[in-house]
Amino acid sequence: MKVDRTELTWWERLYLPTLLNGFKVTLRHFFSWKRSGVYGDKQKGYAAKTTMQYPEEKWDVPTGYRGAPYLVKDVDDKTKCVSCQLCEFVCPPRAIRITPPGDSGVVDREGAEKMPKEFEIDMLRCIYCGYCQEVCPEEAIYLLEDYAITGENREELIYDMEKLLALGGADKRAYDHHVQDGVGDGIKKWETKTREAGEQAKFH
Amino acid sequence: MLASITGLFAEPWALMLLKVIAVFAVVMPMVAYAVVAERRISAWIQDRIGPNRVGIPFTNIKLLGLGQPLADGIKSLVKEDLTPAHVRKAFYWMAPALVLVPSFVVLAVVPFGSMLGAQKMVIADLDVGILFTFGIVSLGVYGIVLAGYASNSKYPFLGSIRSSAQMISYEIAMGMAVVPVFMLVGDLNLGAVIDYQASGAWLVFKQPIAFAIFLIAIFAETNRLPFDLPESETELVAGYNTEYSSMRFALFFMGEYAAMIAGSALMVVLFCGGWTLPLGDFFNTPAESLGQGLLHIAVFIAKTMVFLGLMIWVRWMLPRFRYDQLMNIGWKRFLPASLANIILTAIVLWVLHS
Numbered sequence: 001m002k003v004d005r006t007e008l009t010w011w012e013r014l015y016l017p018t019l020l021n022g023f024k025v026t027l028r029h030f031f032s033w034k035r036s037g038v039y040g041d042k043q044k045g046y047a048a049k050t051t052m053q054y055p056e057e058k059w060d061v062p063t064g065y066r067g068a069p070y071l072v073k074d075v076d077d078k079t080k081c082v083s084c085q086l087c088e089f090v091c092p093p094r095a096i097r098i099t100p101p102g103d104s105g106v107v108d109r110e111g112a113e114k115m116p117k118e119f120e121i122d123m124l125r126c127i128y129c130g131y132c133q134e135v136c137p138e139e140a141i142y143l144l145e146d147y148a149i150t151g152e153n154r155e156e157l158i159y160d161m162e163k164l165l166a167l168g169g170a171d172k173r174a175y176d177h178h179v180q181d182g183v184g185d186g187i188k189k190w191e192t193k194t195r196e197a198g199e200q201a202k203f204h
Numbered sequence: 205m206l207a208s209i210t211g212l213f214a215e216p217w218a219l220m221l222l223k224v225i226a227v228f229a230v231v232m233p234m235v236a237y238a239v240v241a242e243r244r245i246s247a248w249i250q251d252r253i254g255p256n257r258v259g260i261p262f263t264n265i266k267l268l269g270l271g272q273p274l275a276d277g278i279k280s281l282v283k284e285d286l287t288p289a290h291v292r293k294a295f296y297w298m299a300p301a302l303v304l305v306p307s308f309v310v311l312a313v314v315p316f317g318s319m320l321g322a323q324k325m326v327i328a329d330l331d332v333g334i335l336f337t338f339g340i341v342s343l344g345v346y347g348i349v350l351a352g353y354a355s356n357s358k359y360p361f362l363g364s365i366r367s368s369a370q371m372i373s374y375e376i377a378m379g380m381a382v383v384p385v386f387m388l389v390g391d392l393n394l395g396a397v398i399d400y401q402a403s404g405a406w407l408v409f410k411q412p413i414a415f416a417i418f419l420i421a422i423f424a425e426t427n428r429l430p431f432d433l434p435e436s437e438t439e440l441v442a443g444y445n446t447e448y449s450s451m452r453f454a455l456f457f458m459g460e461y462a463a464m465i466a467g468s469a470l471m472v473v474l475f476c477g478g479w480t481l482p483l484g485d486f487f488n489t490p491a492e493s494l495g496q497g498l499l500h501i502a503v504f505i506a507k508t509m510v511f512l513g514l515m516i517w518v519r520w521m522l523p524r525f526r527y528d529q530l531m532n533i534g535w536k537r538f539l540p541a542s543l544a545n546i547i548l549t550a551i552v553l554w555v556l557h558s
Contacts, residue, residue: 022521026249051253 066143070168078109080140083116087132095125119161235461236273249520280454295354300455303347307462317501318490333394345371355447363443367434373534378421380542384549398478402488408475422467430522468511479504
């Protein structure tokens with residue numbers, strides 16, 4: 001490929017106009033302390049320039065963000081997980097390990113056959129793919145907004161059921177569904193999905 | 205005991221040693237903080253913030269990031285010092301020192317103040333000052349060439365080849381540029397150059413062309429942008445220091461910044477009046493009191509810092525020259541311009557004196 005080079009004038013070949021322009025541009029940026037919102041509204045007004053001063057300032061987590069998977073509780077503060085082990089099966093990096101209850105199955109809510117004896121997620125292995133959330137028939141596991149998973153050793157980063165439930169908290173989506181629509185118990189995903197699909201398939 | 209100590213300082217060598225230590229104690233922190241300044245200024249120019257965290261260790265006091273050199277130093281010292289298997293070890297180990305030492309040696313002949321007590325504020329008051337400087341500055345290229353050669357790897361080698369060509373080309377222009385200065389002054393001693401400027405206008409006003417060429421040549425000599433072809437990271441990874449790590453890499457860095465300081469100091473001495481200020485006799489005659497002497501040193505350091513700031517600023521302003529452009533500017537522009545400047549100065553002097 002042949003590139004046509006523009007012939008520089010005598011004045012331009014002195015490099016002086018370029019130099020002066022350079023001084024002008026760099027000075028303008030040097031003295032500009034404009035606020036920036038590149039990391040979301042939260043940063044506006046705090047940060048000078050474009051740097052986010054991370055631990056003090058944090059970016060706005062966008063909706064639908066896939067962070068760490070946690071277990072959620074239902075509206076009555078009961079464990080939603082029924083220990084079906086689908087998430088354990090589907091998990092590509094095998095980060096999830098569920099210990100089923102065996103014969104001594106105790107449940108803390110009505111309508112559930114069993115709940116896991118132990119539920120562990122190895123956060124070092126998790127790849128945040130979201131398959132567990134997708135496959136869960138009970139909407140018991142969600143990828144929430146946590147992105148900074150830190151610990152001092154490897155053992156610390158294997159989260160057990162107690163920790164996962166505490167971090168997950170109550171399921172906001174199921175709660176809204178429960179209250180607003182008054183439909184079902186807001187737990188069984190497939191019921192909701194079937195209903196939604198049926199509504200969409202209706203002939204208008 | 206006290207008498208023996210004061211007696212010791214009557215000895216010339218003891219005073220010399222004291223001056224060497226004092227200069228070292230001023231220049232080393234300047235090197236460290238030039239790096240911080242570089243990082244902060246580059247950040248501000250690029251709409252970032254730059255290192256602003258490290259303050260006093262083990263406290264939450266941040267001090268605008270002024271503790272950064274300490275952290276950088278500890279980091280480079282404790283990092284693994286890797287010597288690749290394919291290098292020529294003796295040369296590989298020698299190269300960083302060879303880069304660092306000449307920059308410091310240049311400072312020996314720079315008069316950084318007028319008088320302190322009965323002592324002239326220059327380590328070595330050489331009558332061939334500027335010749336010595338050029339001799340030593342050209343040694344700096346050996347460190348880089350040796351680093352590239354000893355690394356036994358293609359990018360450092362290319363970097364060192366570029367460096368040698370560049371430094372030799374610009375040294376000629378630089379040497380030619382200062383000839384008119386000495387034609388005016390009539391002495392090669394750097395102290396005499398300052399005395400000449402103290403009694404008249406600074407040489408930057410009398411020799412603007414020489415100043416411009418010298419300034420640009422200093423940029424090229426210290427491998428700063430827009431002449432940083434030896435280390436141009438976009439083409440040559442990191443140029444001559446690609447194979448270096450840990451403190452050895454840091455030594456190259458310190459060498460570059462020490463060279464910047466030496467270059468700025470030379471520019472101040474040759475063209476900007478050294479320790480003088482055009483503000484009356486107090487700033488233009490050699491100091492009689494201690495306070496005046498210290499003030500002169502402060503003036504000199506402040507002027508040096510202005511030039512350091514300019515060098516840092518320019519680095520974040522201009523893109524790198526292409527190799528052929530670099531050679532064109534050096535040989536086809538600066539060398540003829542400096543030669544013409546010599547002739548012009550000679551004619552003017554001849555007319556004035558006849």
